[in-house]
Amino acid sequence: MNTILPTSTAGSLPKPSWLAQPEKLWSPWRLQGAELTEGKQDALRLSLLDQQRAGIDIVSDGEQTRQHFVTTFIEHLDGVDFKKRETVRIRNRYEASVPTVVGAVSRSRPVFVEDAQFLRQQTTQPIKWALPGPMTMIDTLYDSHYSSRERLAWEFACILNEEARELEAAGVDIIQFDEPAFNVFFDEVNDWGVATLERAVEGLKCETAVHICYGYGIKANTEWKSTLGSEWRQYEESFPKLQKSSLDLISLECHNSRVPMDLIELIRGKKVMVGAIDVATNVVETPEEVAETLRKALRFVDADKLYPCTNCGMAPLPRGVATAKLQALGAGAEIVRRELTLS
Ligand SMILES: [Zn+2]
DSSP: OOSSSOOOOSSOOOOOTTTBOSSOTTOOBSOOHHHHHHHHHHHHHHHHHHHHHTTOSSBOOTTTTOSSTTHHHHHTSEEEEEEEEEEEEETTTEEEEEEEEEEEEEOSSOSSHHHHHHHHHHOSSOBEEEEEOHHHHHTTSEESSSOOHHHHHHHHHHHHHHHHHHHHHTTOSEEEEEOGGGGTOHHHIIIIIHHHHHHHTTTOOSEEEEEOOSOOSOHHHHHHHTTSOSOOOTHHHHHHHHHTSSOOEEEEEOTTSOOOGGGGGGGTTSEEEEEOSOSSOSOOOOHHHHHHHHHHHTTTSOGGGEEEEOSSOOTTSOHHHHHHHHHHHHHHHHHHHHHHHHO
């Protein structure tokens, strides 16, 4: 990247209301068949345009072609029965009816590769593509085949690696793995979580990122956060191991969160995607507020490694709010960029 402080988003952006019901997770599609395919592509282009107008440097598909950041990927795999459902606690936080692993899991066809090729055709800017991480995937399923969270995670890591290699070949510059489960299952993160992630990025030449967060601004997450006390030190558990890993970028939540900024010191040397936009409120940050978060982060991360970003995906937000937040991110990063070049 030639730009200093290159901006990007953690992932999802709201979909247009003609494509899916707004402000809702797992929102059903409003189109079908060929119309749905065309609608998803149109939405992707609009989402890209919003990012470009806001001055976002590393752009994404805004996750316009997927219903959910984990489930959509799993839907494309063999070995998972979506009709056979069990209720489990997701990230130890809320109950959900989830599909069952009934046999060996495998990927018989690419999941997002065509979508990534389409995005690649639309822009010459660097593009980032998000995939779910192995631990977050197993946490969204009931397993009646492997009877081991670790074994299933290793299987998913191999599948993710196949997909990631094809995304790289399609021209994706940064492949990001979403691992919010890393903020919950600390022993597993240390025992095999980071190792499975390393397996997922094996052999890749493009840059790789891991996004760890406190979740979307949905009720279950907001309630969980209120139990975490005055300081959120969860990153302390995963950062030392990630610092030693081969992952290039680490994406974390900063603005309006109770994460002590000095925890970033634990990943010194990595590129850090600093969340400067709160996704749990409709209040739009001012560019100056964004700038202030970035200035604070600069005490712990070198300027050439700081990537201003959002705390998490913005899919559940009203579309106008998300667009305004993108603009605040772009403008806030520009303020600090000017300060850095003048000093
Ligand atoms: Zn997130």
